[in-house]
Amino acid sequence: MLKLNEAKLASLRKFDDVITEKYGEENSPERNEFDAKAKAWYYAELLKNERKKQNVTQKALAERIGKKREYISALEKGQTDMQLSTFLKIADALGLRFSLVLG
DSSP states (O other): OHHHHHHHHHHSOOHHHHHHHHHOSTTSHHHHHHHHHHHHHHHHHHHHHHHHHTTOOHHHHHHHHTOOHHHHHHHHHTSSOOOHHHHHHHHHHTTOOOOOOOO
């Protein structure tokens, strides 16, 4: 049974191969666009999860940063890009602190 599972695992495609096939080689325009969207989604998810953890509504968060609730909703759904300044405003409104690590 163990050898059968190992054979099944060995026959699976690698994640990197699937991403390359669907979105192009690393550093291609298509892949860079996919990577940027994936990162934007990830950071919006981090902020959304923290907002929910703190029991802050979209409306309350929007008021804290001077935006409309619909804007927060669109960010959290990945319907609009978030500028770094907006990310920092939201993070600050939620009491989050970040540090930049180089290297």
